[in-house]
Amino acid sequence: MQDPKDIQDIKRPSKELIDKLYKHVSSATAAGDLNKLGVSNAFIQGPTSYTPGKKIVGPAATLQFMPKRDDVYADGEYTDPELQLHRHALYGTQAGDVIVVDARGVMSSGVFGNMMLTYFVGAGGIGAVIDGCIRDFPEAPEMGLWLKGTTPNFHTQTTQFPYAVNVPIDCSGTYVAPGDIIIADDDGAVVVPIHLAEELAELGEVHAEWEEFSRQKLEAGGDLRLYYPLSDQARPEYEEWKNANGK
Amino acid sequence: MQDPKDIQDIKRPSKELIDKLYKHVSSATAAGDLNKLGVSNAFIQGPTSYTPGKKIVGPAATLQFMPKRDDVYADGEYTDPELQLHRHALYGTQAGDVIVVDARGVMSSGVFGNMMLTYFVGAGGIGAVIDGCIRDFPEAPEMGLWLKGTTPNFHTQTTQFPYAVNVPIDCSGTYVAPGDIIIADDDGAVVVPIHLAEELAELGEVHAEWEEFSRQKLEAGGDLRLYYPLSDQARPEYEEWKNANGK
Amino acid sequence: MQDPKDIQDIKRPSKELIDKLYKHVSSATAAGDLNKLGVSNAFIQGPTSYTPGKKIVGPAATLQFMPKRDDVYADGEYTDPELQLHRHALYGTQAGDVIVVDARGVMSSGVFGNMMLTYFVGAGGIGAVIDGCIRDFPEAPEMGLWLKGTTPNFHTQTTQFPYAVNVPIDCSGTYVAPGDIIIADDDGAVVVPIHLAEELAELGEVHAEWEEFSRQKLEAGGDLRLYYPLSDQARPEYEEWKNANGK
């Protein structure tokens, strides 16, 4: 188990970058455009939204669990809380942070309960992506939650214990480094490698331009061949629409 | 991969038949009564409702995916869209159609995104039953959706590609022929073999008659033995209720 | 198959005990405190809430399914309903009962339909915990439902049949004896061994005391180290808060 004193803080991106991503880049846009940038496997497949309609964008703090072996981690919940590494994972929380947890897919261990999550949100945290469960779901604070499930069990009640904080993790089969950016919505959660985040934000802006026009046309029964992707034939119509709508 | 020129349109049932099924036959009634008609395995087990409360009844257009092998299908999304067979699956859409997809249970491939679905609904489509995922779920148009999940990935981003349209498919372990009728609600989706659809509609009407009476009785604490199924002893009471309620 | 005449009724706890548990003990509190009392595996992992926001506490009546073998159970649904053991599982229902079913994880068998559930609720039943499915979910009565899914198929349509009532069962990997108490909410369902129920109710009361104070502090950005668990340093502040709030 990592010594709490050795935990490193994460590097956080600028608020401008986060805002640009939030405005223009859904998780689907991120997955598609990252694929164009050479990263095909950025989707954290497994955790699904437990807070429908919610979207979050923020830097990843990480927490890694390991299997319990009775001689390595045998304590109950309240024996010296300061030894519980999942607490230390939250002590460094700053405004806009997302906590991402390798909970090993275990469905009988509640990584955080409502008191921990309340503290996290009180400190500015905005969301959690967990390859496993939380507990106290009925009393969870307002935040974004991508989970595999919920459970009444506490974090070390069954087969695992928190092992390391802010190290690269395997979250449900996807590599997440501390400081990478998470974009999560109802489609799921995508990890944006930090060094590709600016480029992705720019791609997203371009992307969105003609899609509103096309969607209106398709809603009205327009021809897919004309409007998606936007054909040369439909481009004059689009330009007209842009002018008419002051875009 | 099927040549788009070889795609056959489906045969569609009468609006009367669809209306009768919609009015009297839930997916549960369909499954139970088809069982009596000799078809015990009409439930498409796997996809669940992502649009709770929604019910659809309509003929099935079908789309089959196959595993990608790099030499067979290696292209990205926007290289000549007209080669993408999942588009052709939607070109023939008419009012009331349901698109049913053998997506092989793959959770990392979004069979359709919101633009495709918007076009489908614009053309009259009412629902999709997919043994896999869509993407852009937050922006999906108003329609019925039975899915295994959602994903930010696009349709050929990972391991599969669209292979054939309007052929018999294996949707999550159930045989669906193009032109069969889909009845889907919160219980799930059932395929009604087209040659049994009329008979099923008639059975459904008979079925429903005494159930409202019985439900009222049971709600009030009535004896299951008397009212479900309706016993001879309770029949006079039922006749009285019918008269009193003008049925 | 059990002879219906041999079915035993369950023993029910006092209303006081149920009320105390309902007021102070969530499923998460139950799981954590039972762990302290030496029972680490009381969570019925698998069934999830299909009635979000609902909480139930009540004694367990039980129903066990077994695999169908054509020579052992070959009948259709309506042949002498009085032979259907899942009906007998409901005949004894009293106010506050919870029906818990070992449905063997089968996703193609709807243990109860809306008529059966309506009867159950009419007789006072408050919830069901099923290691499998119900059918007619769109028409289910007002009650708590913890399920693995829904299906249009009826209970003996595919691979299993009801075998015994009010015997100890294996519900999704957890041992449930008839008369044990079920506490279920959005976190899931927990079985409380009846002989530990009083002690659990008392622990729950103590537990809840300082948590409201701490939650308020954490919401306001308070230090986790001070307020959860409540530290000696924060105790005077807590006492003050208690006085101020008339607790």
Next chain:
Amino acid sequence: MQDPKDIQDIKRPSKELIDKLYKHVSSATAAGDLNKLGVSNAFIQGPTSYTPGKKIVGPAATLQFMPKRDDVYADGEYTDPELQLHRHALYGTQAGDVIVVDARGVMSSGVFGNMMLTYFVGAGGIGAVIDGCIRDFPEAPEMGLWLKGTTPNFHTQTTQFPYAVNVPIDCSGTYVAPGDIIIADDDGAVVVPIHLAEELAELGEVHAEWEEFSRQKLEAGGDLRLYYPLSDQARPEYEEWKNANGK
């Protein structure tokens, strides 16, 4: 847990019946012919042969496991062995018996170790079909074993405990009653309902007659259409072969 005093012995078939089945009926013949007799689901799918080449036919004694809950079964292995029900499952062993276990698919619990199996074989037992594991596999005695796996753990080391003996069980999704006959070979294990065993034995004899002739023809490159199933056209050739081979 069943009281050991309540355990019933099984009824055993005649040695003649067992011999006839052993000689003429493989598990594949049994599955196919039982299907003709109306029982389509007699295959115990899951356990595979751990003793390749071995075939056994014998009556089933049964043992059922249940999930451990700490308050129901908390003891270690050697505390009063006479309370361990898996021992009682073997005490009644007679020559030719097969022990069939509902071990709930658990891969971390070794139902029997080599000492128990040695005793079983010493008492005349010939095979075990277990929906789970044994331990001490390297030292297992000469017998037939159909298992899901092996494990070093003992029977109650992890999540379950023996619950009842010689009751109907669910072995890997198949209903097995005590006294039914097990036919197991490299294809797997099949349960023969005892009331169909004589009829099956007779069918098996008829079945086998022309198959040896056909196999020889097919091995030599003969036409499948002529020889399997035996066509009218090939029948004279077969009669000749029978005469020539003194059959």
Next chain:
Amino acid sequence: MQDPKDIQDIKRPSKELIDKLYKHVSSATAAGDLNKLGVSNAFIQGPTSYTPGKKIVGPAATLQFMPKRDDVYADGEYTDPELQLHRHALYGTQAGDVIVVDARGVMSSGVFGNMMLTYFVGAGGIGAVIDGCIRDFPEAPEMGLWLKGTTPNFHTQTTQFPYAVNVPIDCSGTYVAPGDIIIADDDGAVVVPIHLAEELAELGEVHAEWEEFSRQKLEAGGDLRLYYPLSDQARPEYEEWKNANGK
């Protein structure tokens, strides 16, 4: 279901090509070198060797199963065998053929029994790769078998039926076209796209040259850095060894 009259024969490669592949290319070499040629997903993951030590190389004939729906395929095994498409899949067998089956991962359906396989081998067939099971394994003829398991059930006993012959199939998640070449050994089965087969054979020859030398060195405790891959530093030693061994 495909009309047997519409079945196409496969195109077969030259015996020289097959021999070269057999001599120089294991399934591991094939997978690694196909990856270099741009095909990363040629491994048919799932079926494993049931004939340890066996290696086969040959062109693929294909057979596709579909889910049974009672109204589409309701017959028993022996009703007009000429309607059984899995027989037609074998009628065209020629020396060296491999039959590859999309059996949908179903573990309760034995695609072929010993009579069918005996016919296949009598006609020159050398192996089968099946995403599912055979039956009569104890009596299977001498051939290579890559399977998911064995079962006593016959091919249409449970949930599926043979649907098409010599069409592209999805075998356990891998695309196999009729006429592609299968290379299978104890590592598993790999499909070689027919248009890459010659190039693969040539790569394999080059590959093998220095590996024997290196293996001898490593067996004797040689340094991995020197001998694998062969370093420039070790090349003179290798040349010497080649001369000394007359290679």
Next chain:
Amino acid sequence: MQDPKDIQDIKRPSKELIDKLYKHVSSATAAGDLNKLGVSNAFIQGPTSYTPGKKIVGPAATLQFMPKRDDVYADGEYTDPELQLHRHALYGTQAGDVIVVDARGVMSSGVFGNMMLTYFVGAGGIGAVIDGCIRDFPEAPEMGLWLKGTTPNFHTQTTQFPYAVNVPIDCSGTYVAPGDIIIADDDGAVVVPIHLAEELAELGEVHAEWEEFSRQKLEAGGDLRLYYPLSDQARPEYEEWKNANGK
């Protein structure tokens, strides 16, 4: 990815300890006795023996894989082999070592091929326990192998890459620290925490004493109640046997 320069060697136990364990302690004895010593979860459930009859005892060197993300690990196999961490995992091999790999259960990645394993054995390595696959199984050197399977794919061909060496790992759900002792045989692999190894070796010796006597008695049809565990009543008989057999 760990810098190869930061890799630590493991601490190795005395040859005496290893010999004592090898002689008296099977994996089953280890699991049972570790349970008595307070460690109930030492069985590495998942990998099974691919070298039947083989038993190994030795200290664990460890290797951890992580999911590939295209921007983190994008290279092919032969680009600067010295960057491949799975090679570094073997460079430190000494006589008697066992390599234990967290391969994340991935079935499409061959952690080692025959050249790597040949080097490992050449350097004194005796076995591998891998939560995943090797490739080149037909040419694997003489050693003990506990695997989830075999594959023709190389280690980074699909979804993962080697990440760290000689750190604590999660091998198929069990915590293994570098320097812990592995005992593996046909029952599976058990990790012995190094600080409990001496005590386990001593327990094993005591354990084995009367078991040979009991086994002989049971083989001859002796009463389980008398001989297993050894009863007081049978002890004089045992003492006599010991004297007679010079033990």
